[in-house]
Amino acid sequence: MLARIYRPAKTAMQSGKAKSRSWRLEFEPASARFVDPLMGWTGSTDMNGQVKLNFDTKEEAIEYAERHGIAFRxxxxxxxxxxxxxxxxxxxxxxxxxWTH
Known part of the structure; x- marks a missing residue:
């Protein structure tokens, strides 16, 4: 179970840097996604893919991962x-x- 710690980029809808100063811990996918034959939706058996933890600083995210024994990048x-x-x-x-005009 490998996690990655990163600072998310700002969205295209933002002109400022709001909500881009925090750090995020996400688990990398452990299994490939599959297509449901009936509905055509994508699914996965990996429940850790839904976990996204936000931290104020990089040090807090690293400390959390080390405290819980989570390997991270x-x-x-x-x-x-x-x-x-x-x-x-x-x-x-x-x-x-x-001048161009």
Whole structure:
């Protein structure tokens, strides 16, 4: 039973970073999914796939996994570089790109 600890990315519906600062512990699938022949739905016999635990910090998630004897894999997030822009940059005299309109 292997778990992964990661920080989820923000959804496409968000412009800010709300709900993306917490850390999540999820179990990796232990068995493959199957298709129900009658309805065509996907199913699984793995109940740990439904467990998603949220933690405030990475250390809390690691401590929980170690305390309960859960093997885990840690995925560190890749932070994009912060590019500061100002509205006044549109009118700068030393613009490197010409106006498009």
């Amino acid at each position: 840690l995925h560190e997030p890749q932070e994009p570089p912060l590019i500061l822009k100002a509205y006044a940059d549109n009118f700068a005299t030393n613009r490197k790109v010409s």
